[in-house]
Amino acid sequence: MSPSGVFTADRRGRVYLVGAGPGDPELLTVRAHRLVTTAKVVAYDALVSPEILALIPDTAERLAVGRRKGTDPDAPAVHPIVLDKVLRGIDVVRLKGGDPYVFGRGGEEAEQLAELDVAVEIVPGISAAFGAAATMGIPLTHRDVSAGITLATAHTRHDADAGPPIGARVPSEGTVVLYMGRSTLRETAAALIEAGRSPSTPAAVVARATLPSQRSVVADLATIADAAERAELDTPAIVIVGEVVARRVTVRTPAVSVITDVRSL
Amino acid sequence: MSPSGVFTADRRGRVYLVGAGPGDPELLTVRAHRLVTTAKVVAYDALVSPEILALIPDTAERLAVGRRKGTDPDAPAVHPIVLDKVLRGIDVVRLKGGDPYVFGRGGEEAEQLAELDVAVEIVPGISAAFGAAATMGIPLTHRDVSAGITLATAHTRHDADAGPPIGARVPSEGTVVLYMGRSTLRETAAALIEAGRSPSTPAAVVARATLPSQRSVVADLATIADAAERAELDTPAIVIVGEVVARRVTVRTPAVSVITDVRSL
Numbered sequence: 091m092s093p094s095g096v097f098t099a100d101r102r103g104r105v106y107l108v109g110a111g112p113g114d115p116e117l118l119t120v121r122a123h124r125l126v127t128t129a130k131v132v133a134y135d136a137l138v139s140p141e142i143l144a145l146i147p148d149t150a151e152r153l154a155v156g157r158r159k160g161t162d163p164d165a166p167a168v169h170p171i172v173l174d175k176v177l178r179g180i181d182v183v184r185l186k187g188g189d190p191y192v193f194g195r196g197g198e199e200a201e202q203l204a205e206l207d208v209a210v211e212i213v214p215g216i217s218a219a220f221g222a223a224a225t226m227g228i229p230l231t232h233r234d235v236s237a238g239i240t241l242a243t244a245h246t247r248h249d250a251d252a253g254p255p256i257g258a259r260v261p262s263e264g265t266v267v268l269y270m271g272r273s274t275l276r277e278t279a280a281a282l283i284e285a286g287r288s289p290s291t292p293a294a295v296v297a298r299a300t301l302p303s304q305r306s307v308v309a310d311l312a313t314i315a316d317a318a319e320r321a322e323l324d325t326p327a328i329v330i331v332g333e334v335v336a337r338r339v340t341v342r343t344p345a346v347s348v349i350t351d352v353r354s355l
Numbered sequence: 356m357s358p359s360g361v362f363t364a365d366r367r368g369r370v371y372l373v374g375a376g377p378g379d380p381e382l383l384t385v386r387a388h389r390l391v392t393t394a395k396v397v398a399y400d401a402l403v404s405p406e407i408l409a410l411i412p413d414t415a416e417r418l419a420v421g422r423r424k425g426t427d428p429d430a431p432a433v434h435p436i437v438l439d440k441v442l443r444g445i446d447v448v449r450l451k452g453g454d455p456y457v458f459g460r461g462g463e464e465a466e467q468l469a470e471l472d473v474a475v476e477i478v479p480g481i482s483a484a485f486g487a488a489a490t491m492g493i494p495l496t497h498r499d500v501s502a503g504i505t506l507a508t509a510h511t512r513h514d515a516d517a518g519p520p521i522g523a524r525v526p527s528e529g530t531v532v533l534y535m536g537r538s539t540l541r542e543t544a545a546a547l548i549e550a551g552r553s554p555s556t557p558a559a560v561v562a563r564a565t566l567p568s569q570r571s572v573v574a575d576l577a578t579i580a581d582a583a584e585r586a587e588l589d590t591p592a593i594v595i596v597g598e599v600v601a602r603r604v605t606v607r608t609p610a611v612s613v614i615t616d617v618r619s620l
Contacts, residue, residue: 229462
């Protein structure tokens with residue numbers, strides 16, 4: 091028994107906190123692909139695509155551990171089922187959409203596991219911003235128009251849980267990518283304009299980025315919420331805001347049927 | 356002949372603008388790995404690791420097309436040798452360190468190729484920030500301390516080519532990752548403090564992230580430049596600034612021998 095009262099470290103399983111990338115299984119890393127296809131236990135979030143879940147061997151145990159809205163925000167980050175496996179000496183591949191350290195609660199999961207002396211490996215993944223940029227042909231930086239990228243959540247100052255207002259979370263220049271941005275797009279776009287971005291700033295909403303079902307719209311910041319509504323884009327979606335959107339080029343994206351509204355740009 | 360006076364599109368090669376990730380070949384995407392290992396021509400930057408170049412088949416032609424300091428900044432983005440191959444109908448895998456759309460000139464390369472009606476596919480890659488965060492055990496976001504991430508270059512307001520001052524490129528809150536940050540670290544750290552970040556903000560410098568030769572230091576913003584100098588960290592290096600650095604945990608990183616100076620944190 092260790093001081094923490096659970097099994098000794100040499101009997102514990104390892105946890106591989108693995109980024110599943112934006113959706114297309116081809117965009118898993120080589121390491122992630124190997125871990126998923128040879129896993130005995132895979133615990134996955136709601137954001138991991140069915141195409142990637144299809145890579146899990148039939149012999150492996152699958153655990154859906156995604157948190158739904160309304161889950162107690164103070165609940166431990168590591169799902170009790172995952173912890174139970176690990177403390178019984180079983181390795182777990184913990185698959186998280188995108189990159190495990192970008193939004194989601196990967197940092198908290200790693201912290202909790204480290205406190206229990208569980209060995210953790212972090213396998214980075216392609217975060218949604220980069221998957222969407224690639225299929226949309228939108229460079230996230232460009233010498234002429236953008237010298238940086240900010241990844242933020244699409245909360246607004248009216249959301250008590252969101253922390254600082256968007257003006258403190260987004261700089262005055264450069265590309266902004268909003269995660270989980272679809273449902274609050276109208277408020278977020280208004281907040282960005284209020285924070286100093288021009289209403290004519292080009293913006294793109296990309297739903298189900300990198301999957302064959304990817305759909306997108308492009309408009310300016312003042313009208314992007316209307317455009318996304320008219321196109322009935324579903325979630326998860328991300329929003330790219332900045333002059334780089336106007337510098338996009340048509341790229342070959344074999345898996346994706348991109349529907350782009352170029353009405354205003 | 357097309358209107359632009361070169362061969363017609365159906366005789367042109369395709370360009371795969373491929374992110375090579377941070378360095379570890381295991382962190383290539385599955386798609387990137389397949390393209391590199393089956394390529395006939397690979398054109399690569401100086402930032403692509405020798406470990407990844409070793410994956411190129413012996414039968415493939417290798418073209419080192421990295422730009423050195425002092426290259427004419429107004430030179431076309433696509434290297435003339437690459438263009439020559441493509442216009443002669445040969446597919447080219449264009450390998451770029453990290454993600455092709457994050458810094459570097461990937462956007463300009465895609466633009467130039469699109470203007471010539473050359474089919475381009477963008478294969479996203481793990482950008483250095485995410486590779487370094489994973490091996491360092493630093494969550495880039497954390498509900499308690501950071502609601503966003505800004506990727507910026509480490510230029511300062513004193514650099515005429517850098518565009519806006521860092522205060523306009525970095526928000527007042529959240530995690531900041533500086534690319535190409537080693538040589539100007541002292542000036543950039545001072546500029547961040549001047550822009551409102553506390554001198555006690557934790558910071559990490561990570562050189563050769565994800566490679567076996569990775570080395571790193573951790574200190575506060577006021578002393579990080581001294582710490583990096585004492586540790587004689589080489590380049591390329593990235594700098595992570597923010598309270599998340601203090602929330603890092605020890606993670607299992609089989610390939611990496613991480614040397615961390617925890618003097619002040």
